[in-house]
Structures are given as structure tokens and as C-alpha cells.
Amino acid sequence: MNYLVISPFYPENFQQFTIELAKKGIKVLGIGQEPYDQLGKDLQNALTEYFKVEDLENLDEVKRAVAFLFYKHGPIDRIESHNEHWLEMDAELRKQFDIFGAKPSELKKTKFKSEMKKYFKKAGVPVVPGQVVKNEKHMAKAVKEIGFPMIAKPDNGVGAAATYKLSNQKDLDHFKENWDGETVYFFEQFVASKQVCTYDGLVDSQGNVVFETSFNYRYAPLELLTHNRDNAYYVLDKIDPKLQEYGRAIIKAFGMKERFFHIEFFRDKKDYIALEYNNRPAGGFTIDVYNFAHSIDLYSDYASVVVGEGVAERPFEPQFCLATTRRDKLTYVHTEDEIRETYGDKLKTVKRMPEAFAALQGDTLYMLTASDEKTVKEMINYICEKEAK
Structure with missing residues (x-):
């Protein structure tokens, strides 16, 4: 089995994934932007080959690296980073090279708050009302149908980044002042629980x-x-x-x-x-x-x-x-x-x-x-x- 790790060096504790995969007899390949000498002996010994790219954010450069490793080592069976930052690139590479695992179309339900809610409902799990907000017309509709207090967060976002609590019209006005008008938001009913x-x-x-x-x-x-x-x-x-x-x-x-x-x-x-x-x-x-x-x-x-x-x-x-x-x-x-x-x-x-x-x-x-x-x-x-x- 050929297993390709995206960013095997960072974060530090995730290096152990590569080491344990190699112990199972898996051929582990790596693509990252750190110099090979920086990886350390344990990681170097676990990797069959490491391909350094200049910019791991450059999808085209990474695709060329994957193609080279594919040509040299044969078909790649897995591509993974386990890292939120690289999830979309992992999926795009799997699609490009027809590899097992989540493809971009499957990530929609895990990247967008509005899509997650659909699957929570499908599972029969309680959720609170929410609406996608792309413009001020949507915003007014959310205020009318959900009401204050609400939480406003990017529909495609991680954790609590760029999140606002909207308790009244003043908070909503503050949100409007800070909103770029392009980022799609998801407004949902505020849950009083802090647990x-x-x-x-x-x-x-x-x-x-x-x-x-x-x-x-x-x-x-x-x-x-x-x-x-x-x-x-x-x-x-x-x-x-x-x-x-x-x-x-x-x-x-x-x-x-x-x-x-x-x-x-x-x-x-x-x-x-x-x-x-x-x-x-x-x-x-x-x-x-x-x-x-x-x-x-x-x-x-x-x-x-x-x-x-x-x-x-x-x-x-x-x-x-x-x-x-x-x-x-x-x-x-x-x-x-x-x-x-x-x-x-x-x-x-x-x-x-x-x-x-x-x-x-x-x-x-x-x-x-x-x-x-x-x-x-x-x-x-x-x-x-x-x-x-």
C-alpha cells in the first residue's frame, strides 16, 4: 500500500501517524514545504520518499508532486493530512488521482454549517432554527423568522472564528459594519447553554x-x-x-x-x-x-x-x-x-x-x-x- 501524507512534519504530534503507518509495512510518502533535514531521524526513517514543495498552498505544485510520486512508486491508495487546513486540498487530490476517501463533493456537508444541520436533522438529532444569509434581505428575513438573540457565523468556517452574538438591533448594525458583504453567513437561534x-x-x-x-x-x-x-x-x-x-x-x-x-x-x-x-x-x-x-x-x-x-x-x-x-x-x-x-x-x-x-x-x-x-x-x-x- 502507498500512503501519501500531506504535511508530515506539522503539527509535531501528527508525525506519529506516519511512524505508525510505516511500522505496519505501509510505504509512506510525504509532501511538505519543510527542508528534509528539518524532519528529524524518526520521521525520515518512516518516509520512503519526501517531496519538498516551495508552497504547500499551491495546489498545482502539489498536484505535480503527487504525479511524480505516482509515476515513481505506482498507484497511491490513500492521501491524508488529518488537518483542518488541508482537508479541501486532500479531497481535491483524491478526486484528481481517483483515490479512496472523501472527495470535494462529500466535504460540502462537513464544511458548511447550513449543510451540517440538514444531516443532523436526517439523523433525528435536535438542532436550532437557522438560515443562510447572503445579503441584507436574507438578514431581515432571519431576524423576522428566528428573532434575537442569534449567533452569526461564516457558513463555511472553523470553530468560533468571525462569529458574532446578535442580541439586538445595535449588535446587528455592528455586524453589518464589519461584514464584507461577500462572506456567506449562517444565522441561527442563540442557545443559552454554556455547556x-x-x-x-x-x-x-x-x-x-x-x-x-x-x-x-x-x-x-x-x-x-x-x-x-x-x-x-x-x-x-x-x-x-x-x-x-x-x-x-x-x-x-x-x-x-x-x-x-x-x-x-x-x-x-x-x-x-x-x-x-x-x-x-x-x-x-x-x-x-x-x-x-x-x-x-x-x-x-x-x-x-x-x-x-x-x-x-x-x-x-x-x-x-x-x-x-x-x-x-x-x-x-x-x-x-x-x-x-x-x-x-x-x-x-x-x-x-x-x-x-x-x-x-x-x-x-x-x-x-x-x-x-x-x-x-x-x-x-x-x-x-x-x-x-
């Missing part, structure tokens, strides 16, 4: 869920963005059966294969409202958080799925795993040495966040395990407690 949770996992080549988990956000993504909070989320030791039922129905409705997924929900009292489907793993170091919570190796499990094997047995019961960040510009009550001394072997790792994620999520990430949610919340308070100004 955002997820249904995340991995499906095999037949679309069967082979790994599933769930985590809670401390702050909803919009609050994290607008108030510059310390990011914190934690994997739960078990999934609420209702959330699991909704999540599996959504997976079936979307029909993706051999992929990670990351689905966000509002928790509304004892029910859930589907918010967003992401056709990839959650960002940053979240796969590592899953691994610590479940005592597994999802990088290896993914490689097993690619070659048609089952995932490894789960010998240990899941536990809670917290990921929480701190920002360099802020002063905290407890030093990192104190965190290490206080939590000992519960502190699994400390990571510096990539620059692309740091502005939103924070600069230093701490991962810790715990046996109960009360301890998790105490950990967040201890690590994120700031000195009084």
Missing part, C-alpha cells in the same frame, strides 16, 4: 465506529475567543447513552469512512443540541489526551484501521483526562514546579502549543489524569489561578 461537549472517535473503512469518547469544554469556544480565557477541556470516563445514540446516528447519516470525527453539542438540561461536525480529530494535542484517558495508542490504532485490522484491545477502564493551558503574558499563583510537585504522576506531559493555536488556546498545555470530575475541576482551579492585580 459544550463532544462525541469524538474513529470509523473504519466500512464506516463502523471503532473508537468513541466524549469531552467537556470548560468554556464554550465563543467565550474562549471573545474573553481570551485559559483553555480547558477534559475527556470523560464514560459517554452519556443519549449522547452516544445521537453521535452514532450522526455518523451513520454523514457516511464518512476511515476517518476521525469530532462532533460538538450544546448540553441543554438533559438533552443535547447538535452544533458542528468536524471531519477530523479535534485540534492541538487532543489525540494525546484521548490516549491518556483510555490508556491506548490511537496513532497505532489508526494504522491498524488503514490495513484492515481491528483496533487494539482496551485492557484498562477509561479515566478522566484534563488538558488545560496557561498564557505567557499572565501571572499565575502556582509555578510549574509546584504543579509538578502537587500532582506527581497524574501530570502526564507538558507541551508548548504551536504558534497557530497559541493565540486562541494558550501557550503551555498541561495534561493530567484523574478518577473523578471533582478532582478535574480542582486541577483546573489550581493550575489556572491567577495572581490578583
Whole structure:
């Protein structure tokens, strides 16, 4: 099998995908813009060949690189990056070279908020009313039919970027002043709940869920963005059966294969409202958080799925795993040495966040395990407690 990785060097933790694929005897090829010498020995040894391009954003240049590797090594069986930034290019390359996996036409349902909502409804999962807004006429219609408060977000966008809460006419006027008039927006009813949770996992080549988990956000993504909070989320030791039922129905409705997924929900009292489907793993170091919570190796499990094997047995019961960040510009009550001394072997790792994620999520990430949610919340308070100004 020939497996082509787009951007094998970045992000750093995703290098492990390439390494585990190679361990399975797969011929792994790579295309990126970093010099070969920068890749490091482990990644170099895992790659059969690496093709450096001048600009990974240049689709034509990347297509020529794929054509060369195809000519030299034979048909390519998979193209993948697992990275939100490259999902559309991955799909375009699969279409161009007739390769297994999501094509551009299939990405529509995972890229556009308005399309996601159709599939959530198809799955029988609760959603809130929403409308596509392309002009001020559409905007007036949304205000009349949905009413304030609303959330306005790009129909094709990631997370909470360029998102507005519209509580009244003043907010709407502010939005109009900032809107370029070209970006298509999606207006939907505001959900008062601040509790955002997820249904995340991995499906095999037949679309069967082979790994599933769930985590809670401390702050909803919009609050994290607008108030510059310390990011914190934690994997739960078990999934609420209702959330699991909704999540599996959504997976079936979307029909993706051999992929990670990351689905966000509002928790509304004892029910859930589907918010967003992401056709990839959650960002940053979240796969590592899953691994610590479940005592597994999802990088290896993914490689097993690619070659048609089952995932490894789960010998240990899941536990809670917290990921929480701190920002360099802020002063905290407890030093990192104190965190290490206080939590000992519960502190699994400390990571510096990539620059692309740091502005939103924070600069230093701490991962810790715990046996109960009360301890998790105490950990967040201890690590994120700031000195009084």
C-alpha cells in the first residue's frame, strides 16, 4: 500500500501517524514545504520518499508532486493530512488521482454549517432554527423568522472564528459594519447553554465506529475567543447513552469512512443540541489526551484501521483526562514546579502549543489524569489561578 501524507512534519504530534503507518509495512510518502533535514531521524526513517514543495498552498505544485510520486512508486491508495487546513486540498487530490476517501463533493456537508444541520436533522438529532444569509434581505428575513438573540457565523468556517452574538438591533448594525458583504453567513437561534461537549472517535473503512469518547469544554469556544480565557477541556470516563445514540446516528447519516470525527453539542438540561461536525480529530494535542484517558495508542490504532485490522484491545477502564493551558503574558499563583510537585504522576506531559493555536488556546498545555470530575475541576482551579492585580 502507498500512503501519501500531506504535511508530515506539522503539527509535531501528527508525525506519529506516519511512524505508525510505516511500522505496519505501509510505504509512506510525504509532501511538505519543510527542508528534509528539518524532519528529524524518526520521521525520515518512516518516509520512503519526501517531496519538498516551495508552497504547500499551491495546489498545482502539489498536484505535480503527487504525479511524480505516482509515476515513481505506482498507484497511491490513500492521501491524508488529518488537518483542518488541508482537508479541501486532500479531497481535491483524491478526486484528481481517483483515490479512496472523501472527495470535494462529500466535504460540502462537513464544511458548511447550513449543510451540517440538514444531516443532523436526517439523523433525528435536535438542532436550532437557522438560515443562510447572503445579503441584507436574507438578514431581515432571519431576524423576522428566528428573532434575537442569534449567533452569526461564516457558513463555511472553523470553530468560533468571525462569529458574532446578535442580541439586538445595535449588535446587528455592528455586524453589518464589519461584514464584507461577500462572506456567506449562517444565522441561527442563540442557545443559552454554556455547556459544550463532544462525541469524538474513529470509523473504519466500512464506516463502523471503532473508537468513541466524549469531552467537556470548560468554556464554550465563543467565550474562549471573545474573553481570551485559559483553555480547558477534559475527556470523560464514560459517554452519556443519549449522547452516544445521537453521535452514532450522526455518523451513520454523514457516511464518512476511515476517518476521525469530532462532533460538538450544546448540553441543554438533559438533552443535547447538535452544533458542528468536524471531519477530523479535534485540534492541538487532543489525540494525546484521548490516549491518556483510555490508556491506548490511537496513532497505532489508526494504522491498524488503514490495513484492515481491528483496533487494539482496551485492557484498562477509561479515566478522566484534563488538558488545560496557561498564557505567557499572565501571572499565575502556582509555578510549574509546584504543579509538578502537587500532582506527581497524574501530570502526564507538558507541551508548548504551536504558534497557530497559541493565540486562541494558550501557550503551555498541561495534561493530567484523574478518577473523578471533582478532582478535574480542582486541577483546573489550581493550575489556572491567577495572581490578583
